[in-house]
Amino acid sequence: MITVDAALSHLFALVEPLEIEEVPLAEAAGRILARDVTARRDQPPFSASAMDGYALRGDEATPGARFTVIGEAAAGHGFHRAANAGEAVRIFTGAPLPEGATRVIIQEDVTRDGDTITLGADIGTKDHIRPLGCDFRQGQSITAPRALRPADIALMASMNIASVPVRRKPQVALISTGDELVMPGEAPGPDQIIASNTFGLKALLEARGARARILPIARDTVASLTTAFGLAEGADLIITIGGASVGDHDLVGRVAGDLGMDRAFYKVAMRPGKPLMAGRMGGAAMVGLPGNPVSAMVCGQVFVAPMINKMLGLGEGPAPRRETVLAAPLPANGPREHYMRARLTDAGLIAEDKQDSSLLSILAHSDALLVRPPHDPARDAGETVAYLPI
Amino acid sequence: MITVDAALSHLFALVEPLEIEEVPLAEAAGRILARDVTARRDQPPFSASAMDGYALRGDEATPGARFTVIGEAAAGHGFHRAANAGEAVRIFTGAPLPEGATRVIIQEDVTRDGDTITLGADIGTKDHIRPLGCDFRQGQSITAPRALRPADIALMASMNIASVPVRRKPQVALISTGDELVMPGEAPGPDQIIASNTFGLKALLEARGARARILPIARDTVASLTTAFGLAEGADLIITIGGASVGDHDLVGRVAGDLGMDRAFYKVAMRPGKPLMAGRMGGAAMVGLPGNPVSAMVCGQVFVAPMINKMLGLGEGPAPRRETVLAAPLPANGPREHYMRARLTDAGLIAEDKQDSSLLSILAHSDALLVRPPHDPARDAGETVAYLPI
Structure with a gap:
């Protein structure tokens, strides 16, 4: 018997990171960033007001001081002339700060009469300015690999990154094997049960970033198994469930061998889920999981999910504890x-x-x-x- | 100012659980189970062997005892005649236990010579049998509401539940407002920044089970906002971002009011993200979020995600801490x-x-x-x- 870590090493040797594809930003959430991306601009691209109020020269901002309002700066529409001594510009949150202004007095601290404002008695000390580039600078990176979360998507939007390099999703083909199985919705015979492992594993692996398809159940015959493997064409990873140990009724390894798979059997020192078969068949990695439902799901978690991670460019690590x-x-x-x-x-x-x-x-x-x-x-x-x- | 909990109560009053739809089991992962579902059968549907070995009468299982092998039971192919005294049936994991047999001796503890087996010196005490219904009984329920995890999907498959009643996904329309905004990929003017909130919120809300679409940016004009609200047709929830406070440049509330929205403004005692606008417009709930990027994302987490939960049938609760x-x-x-x-x-x-x-x-x-x-x-x-x- 080999350890879980040793089995994982064998499995990691079967897969490589997949190619990189570009996806639109709106579709990138949950995907794995494959290359560093860099901000195309500074944010904010200009010093901006953090509040609604009046922009003026900070050295003139004393309680009771009066200013003439010479214009207005709104988000998207700056006021493009300098604020000189004794002048103030009506300004709104997000608007570019006019030249010469170094402070914003919030509107609650100001009395306005026509084009004249008078500062209140308590104007505090904050400048209410967001300096140019205070969020990020052009060229600043988000580093790969990284599972993209909602805040990353917002940040990339703000960086003007419209298209995102991510790893292609691994394509997994799931084959359950055994004469005892029927699909959900069918009427099982008296000795039969319902195939459940492929459904559970599809959910598990898709939550980890793969695309999984459930193939028809393979019966315990060479012909049926051969057909099922044929239907797996195009997959990056083929998972069979059941028939992977070395018992009398375990045809899967034999058929896979006949189809050219260089396979190995691993008795892993773990519970549940001892027997594993693994190898490469054509362009795909193949893993044979035990047929007991809980063993299949635990092996999915412990062995297959880390393989998916490696294919997604997340390196070789065990399932995080x-x-x-x-x-x-x-x-x-x-x-x-x-x-x-x-x-x-x-x-x-x-x-x-x-x-x-x-x-x-x-x-x-x-x-x-x-x-x-x-x-x-x-x-x-x-x-x-x-x-x-x- | 009102508390976060008080604001949440106002928002919960705007939405109801959505209708229930049936989805194929393979598509049900991550969806919210809307009605209890019940097992269509016992699992296992017969007493089954838990190991590869020999089935026989437990009262005869003593070290050194000999038995005649009278047949074979495999998964999917039971042996349909009783095992009498002195008789054993070759049996494989998952096979139905033959009538009369009450114990399985694992193959490692048996010596076979033709049709005769001899039990070893140490056969342990376990019966290696999974009794009929030991996993679940027909009629046993999975109770709603419940976010369906991979193990639930596997269990439902095993229960022969091929189609699953879930809540329809809430349709959310996201409108960012402001002359200062351009979409990612565009070339911003000197006073402009890139719209990021709709992208971040789409990712956030879709991870919570909604479907979100990003509408064109609404400019700070009545015509542009009216057009944007028109494009939101069919949504269960319309989210606007920016222009929701009561400042000079905040048109959103006015236009929404003109379009028949019975709206309220809430100053919430929270940081970041103070001003909220909310109401109902036609068939949809509408929430106006503040325009600062972090405020919008925090309000998405604190206010919108719980609204999505209620629409999904998960009740009225704050974001879980x-x-x-x-x-x-x-x-x-x-x-x-x-x-x-x-x-x-x-x-x-x-x-x-x-x-x-x-x-x-x-x-x-x-x-x-x-x-x-x-x-x-x-x-x-x-x-x-x-x-x-x-």
Whole structure:
């Protein structure tokens, strides 16, 4: 058996960062920035008023001082003549500051009578000016790689970046295998169950930035599996679920081998989800996941999501963990890394009682996978543990 | 001035949960379940083997015992005759347990010679059986409302729920206003800047489950604003940005009023983002946000996202807060609720030094809005504070 990290190294060797494509800014949220982008201009591009009020020379701004209003500056429409001694310009938020003005007195601190204003007794000390470039300077960068959040999109707009270089979305083909499976909506025979892994994995991988398509279920025959692999054409990553161990009914590895896949089997020291098959087939990476529903989803989280990250240019790293405290004690762990379904509560993390890898209801009820290292000793409530949010 | 909670109450009164639509299961991830759904069957629908091995009568399972193998049960292909005394059935993971069998001995604990098997010296005590219905029973519910996660999708598949009742996505129309604005990709004049708020808000609201469209920039004229409102036709929620206060250049409220909007202005006791305008216009709710970029994004988070939640059937609640410790001390807060841009570090939350509402670069650099209640006293490092993740 190999460790989770060793298995991940094997899987990372199968994929490379995908090519870069340009998308319109309005479609870039959630995508992974692939190259640094730089501001095309200064922001603000001129010193601007931060308030509605009157722009004037700061050295003249004393309580009770009077000024003649010589014009008006609004956002989008500056006043293009200098404010000299004794002169003020009516100004609104975002308007360019007229030449000569070094301070804005807010309108609440001013009395206006015709074209004359008188400053109030308490005008404070703030200049209410946003200096040119105080947000960013032309050439300032947003560095790649970076998952683009709403504030990044707003910032790039402000930088006048209309088109954004991002990694192409990985195309994933999902094949579930087994005579026991039918698709949701079908009428299962007495020995059959409903295919659930492909649906769960599609949701999981698309939330990580992939595009996933669910192929028809492959039956336990060479012909059916061969057909399914054929339908995966064009995918960057082919995921099969079930039939990946070495038992009598595990045809997937054999058929994949016949189709030219240089495959390896990994017994990973983890629970749930021990057997993995992986290799390259034509232009695609291929990973065979175990068929137990919870094993498939945990392997999706622990192995496939990091592969997607690498394809998106986010480097080779394990699924990011968080830490919190245990709300209930845990017995010692065995020799395998254990990903326990658990719930986050105000008191901390509580592992579910039942951890059988067939129990999807428990997975749906959980919001974390508590990670127990191999041979982790018994833990008390209050101790800090690592988990993957799900 | 009114509190953030009071403003939220006014805004909640403008929207109702949207109608329910059915979507295919494969498209349901991230949507909000609108009605309880119930399992169409038991899972597993029969008692099933949890391992590859041999099914036999548990009362005969003693070390060294011998059995005659009378057939084979695979996933999808049960063995449909009873296992009697002295008989065993070769069985694979997921296969229905033959009648009479009450235990599975895993293949590693068995020696096979032709059609005879002999149990090993240590066969453990586990039965390796998944009882009928141990994951869920027919009629068991997933309760609405619920944001559907990957594990929910897998569970619904397993329950044979092929089509899912979810709330329709709110349609949001985003209008930025002001002569100073041009769209990203355009060449701004000397007094102009690039429209960024609509782009940031589109990303923010779509991440919350809305569909947002960016309308052309409305100029500071009645005709241009009237045209923009006309283009918002069909939206559930119209958001204008800028021109919502009561200054000389604030036409939006007037034009909206002329178009029949029963509008109210709210001075909210918060920083950033004081002035809000809100009302209903035709079939849509309308909210006017302040034009400063950071104010618009914070108001999107604090006011618009909860409105989207209500439309999605998630009830009337403020943006959910988390808690963590301060990594650096904070001075006392003033009379307004302050949403401070801050960074989450290993040592806790650190508020940014600069909090001017024009600084998008600081927002993009932050990952939290630290929430300071009105008149919150000075806080030391190590004290627990609330924040909104962004």
